[in-house]
Amino acid sequence: MFRPSSDAHPSRVMSESRVMSPSSPAFYAPRIRECFERDGWALVQRLLTLREVEGLRSAVDALTAKGGSLVSDAEIDGARYQVQSASGRRGEAAIRPGVLRKITFASSASEEVALLRNDRRILKLIESVGVTSPRWIVDQINLKAPAVGTGFPWHQDVAFVAWQQRDAIAQHGGANLVIALDRADEWNGGFEVLSGTHAGGAATFEYDTSGSSPGVFDESGRTLIPLDPGDAVVFHPQLAHGSGPNPSPLQRRLVALWFIGAPAIIPPLRRRSPLP
Ligand SMILES: O=C(O)CCC(=O)C(=O)O
Secondary structure (H helix, E strand, O other), X not given: OOOOOOOOOOOXXXXXXXXXXXXXXXXXXXXXXXXXHHHOEEEEOOOOOHHHHHHHHHHHHHHHHHOOOOOOOEEEOOEEEEEOEOOOOOOOOEOOOOOEEEEEOHHHOOHHHHHHHOXXXXXXXXXXXXXXXXXXXXXXXXXXXXXXXXXXXXXXXHHHOOHHHHHHHHHHOEEEEEEEOOOEOOOOOOEEEEOOHHHHOOOOOOOOOOOOOOOOOOXXXXXXXXXXXXXXXXXXXXOOEEEOOEOOOOOOOEEEEEEEXXXXXXXXXXXXXXXX
């Protein structure tokens, strides 16, 4: 079972050098791209304001209320609800009615989530790590419920995209983003990365969400990235990442957004009036 950082395989806690905030001049500067290229990820503090986070929390409350009696995975208003099973495996019964693990394509059912797909700051951030003409492909709300929420074993998001999208990533770049809606740290299953694994290509293995993917990736760069509400991590689609369970009484909700690149949009040349 994947465990939080206090176990026998402690993760490093992120170094301050990776911290950037939109109010700092370094926010969209080469520094963020340098971290992304070297480590496969970069932290951006305060990407969203607390007011925006509150709006998203309310939107998530409305979404979860619609799934309040689910005992198995279901689609509601185009959003795919995955219940939290005792093992963490998908397709199994909910540990209790209405306890959810994640909502994929929540943007189909929530305007607040949908707005993130075209948020100017987010698109600019994705462009800043080398993704040309970024296009949203996936959004998810990861709920990791207090006391019962299970972890996410090490995996690479690129393993879950169609081959056409993999090609687009190879040609035009790709980047994924998680944004914290609650404080996320070692106590409630904070987000963890295996720095540098983005450079090693896509691994093929059986992904079992009740396990921990042992021995698949180089874990020497394991780093837990504490996040405050509104903080974000931008990471390479090939970066191995995951998180531990949430044994705490506190919520740990994250929004995840995935983007792929596309051919650059070249503005048409303005017609000049003929010279005399
Ligand atoms: O919510 C987390 O901690 C990680 C989630 C994740 O990696 C995923 O949903 O692919």
